[in-house]
Structures are given as C-alpha cells and as structure tokens.
Amino acid sequence: MALTVRIIPCLDVRGGRVVKGINFKNIIDAGDPAEVAKRYDAEGADEICMLDIDASYQERSTTLTTVEAIANQVFIPFTVGGGIKKLQDIEVLLKSGADKVSINTSAILEPNLIQEASKEFGSQCIVVAIDAKKDGDAWSVYTHGGKNKTELNAIEWAKKVEGLGAGEILMTSMDKDGTKTGYDNDLNKKLNSYLRIPLIASGGAGQLSHLVDAIKIGNADAVLAASIFHYEEISIARVKEELMKNNISVRSNI
Numbered sequence: 115m116a117l118t119v120r121i122i123p124c125l126d127v128r129g130g131r132v133v134k135g136i137n138f139k140n141i142i143d144a145g146d147p148a149e150v151a152k153r154y155d156a157e158g159a160d161e162i163c164m165l166d167i168d169a170s171y172q173e174r175s176t177t178l179t180t181v182e183a184i185a186n187q188v189f190i191p192f193t194v195g196g197g198i199k200k201l202q203d204i205e206v207l208l209k210s211g212a213d214k215v216s217i218n219t220s221a222i223l224e225p226n227l228i229q230e231a232s233k234e235f236g237s238q239c240i241v242v243a244i245d246a247k248k249d250g251d252a253w254s255v256y257t258h259g260g261k262n263k264t265e266l267n268a269i270e271w272a273k274k275v276e277g278l279g280a281g282e283i284l285m286t287s288m289d290k291d292g293t294k295t296g297y298d299n300d301l302n303k304k305l306n307s308y309l310r311i312p313l314i315a316s317g318g319a320g321q322l323s324h325l326v327d328a329i330k331i332g333n334a335d336a337v338l339a340a341s342i343f344h345y346e347e348i349s350i351a352r353v354k355e356e357l358m359k360n361n362i363s364v365r366s367n368i
Contacts, residue, residue, distance in 0.1 A: 120160035164196075194216065195216025201234055214240070222266065237280065243286065252268070268285070268301070283311060292341060306334065
C-alpha cells in the first residue's frame with residue numbers, strides 16, 4: 115500500500131454526459147463532465163479519471179472537446195481512457211490536457227503499445243485498466259467495455275503489463291461494478307501481492323466501510339468510485355475523514 119492513499123472519482127462518459135450503470139449495464143445520466151469534475155476538484159479529490167465507455171466498442175476516439183473542458187476546470191492529475199489505439203492518440207490526449215492515459219482493450223490487442231508508450235511518454239503517464247470477472251477460482255479479463263471475454267487471467271495479465279512498462283493498474287471488478295456491495299478485496303489483495311506498481315481498486319463502493327476495506331483488506335493504493343460521489347451520497351471529505359480515523363494516510367485538502 116502507498117504511503118498516502120488517493121481518492122479518485124471516475125467519470126464514465128457517453129455522448130458527452132457522465133453516466134453510471136450496474137454491472138456495466140442499465141446506464142443512467144449523472145451530469146455534465148466539466149461541471150462534475152470541477153466540483154470534485156473543489157471537494158478535495160486527489161485525481162480525476164474520465165473513461166469514454168463506448169469508445170473502444172464503437173471504434174472511435176475519445177471526445178477531445180470533453181477532455182479539454184474537464185482539463186480547464188481541474189488542477190489535480192487527470193487520467194483519460196477510451197478508444198486509445200496508437201501512440202498518436204496518447205500524444206493528442208496529453209496535449210489536450212490529460213496527465214495520464216488509461217489503456218484497456220488496445221493493451222490486450224497490441225501489448226507492444228504499453229512498452230512503446232511508456233518509453234515515449236514515461237511510465238507515470240500509462241495506466242493499464244483491466245475489467246475482470248470471477249471465473250471459478252480465477253478472474254477472466256474482458257475487452258470492449260466488458261462486452262467480450264478473453265482467455266487472459268487477470269492477475270497474470272496485470273503482471274505482464276507491469277513488465278511492459280505500465281505505471282499503474284486500474285482493476286475494475288465487473289461483478290461488483292455499481293452494486294454498492296464493496297470492492298472485490300480478494301482479487302485486489304491477491305493481485306497487489308504480485309505488483310510493484312500502484313493498484314487502483316474500482317467497482318463496488320457503496321458506503322464508507324467499503325473504501326476502508328479496499329485499503330486495509332484489499333491492499334489497494336488508491337480507490338476509485340463513481341455513483342456514491344455523483345449522487346452526493348458520500349462526500350470526498352467524509353471519505354478522507356473516515357480513512358484517517360482508520361489510521362490510513364490521505365492527502366490534505368488544504
């Protein structure tokens with residue numbers, strides 16, 4: 115676990131709007147991306163993550179106007195993912211205001227992209243996102259926004275991308291996504307025992323104890339959440355307060 119845990123609100127964007135679903139389905143609207151991002155910055159978020167959730171599935175690039183609009187509103191690290199296929203896509207996003215990029219489907223289809231990107235832009239800019247679903251005693255990796263199952267084992271794949279130069283792993287549990295029943299701490303704890311790079315836990319936050327458990331039980335270095343923040347069920351300040359009560363170091367909002 116990192117010395118200081120990061121709290122990362124995630125903006126899943128479709129058609130220029132923030133949306134949220136359950137198990138990657140039943141999508142509903144949650145606001146304007148730039149306005150939502152600005153609020154999180156003001157509330158003390160450590161980073162912002164924006165994922166264009168249909169970009170890979172629809173084979174199109176992330177909407178640059180949305181990226182630029184968010185970048186103009188936030189003063190914290192900003193990660194963008196969705197539809198990244200080549201080095202030029204990464205360069206354009208970084209020039210549009212992103213600090214990091216998140217690669218998921220393309221990393222699986224072209225693993226060399228991770229290696230090339232980390233050499234070109236630095237591993238600190240390259241986050242590899244993994245969508246995983248429990249499959250017996252293991253977890254399988256899915257592509258194209260959770261639509262296509264692969265033969266990859268999530269833990270083996272994470273170890274491989276670390277070796278290729280990824281700077282962080284963003285692990286989303288498809289079983290937990292949007293359910294508000296807690297993160298998949300079994301997956302994250304097992305995964306982080308193999309990793310040297312930071313692990314961001316994603317999928318399942320519903321109450322304060324879930325974020326605490328993701329760090330204390332799942333050994334995550336950062337926690338990513340969406341709906342609890344979008345619908346103002348729990349504030350970022352409240353999360354940090356609870357983490358500090360549990361002797362977990364967080365970054366000050368001051």
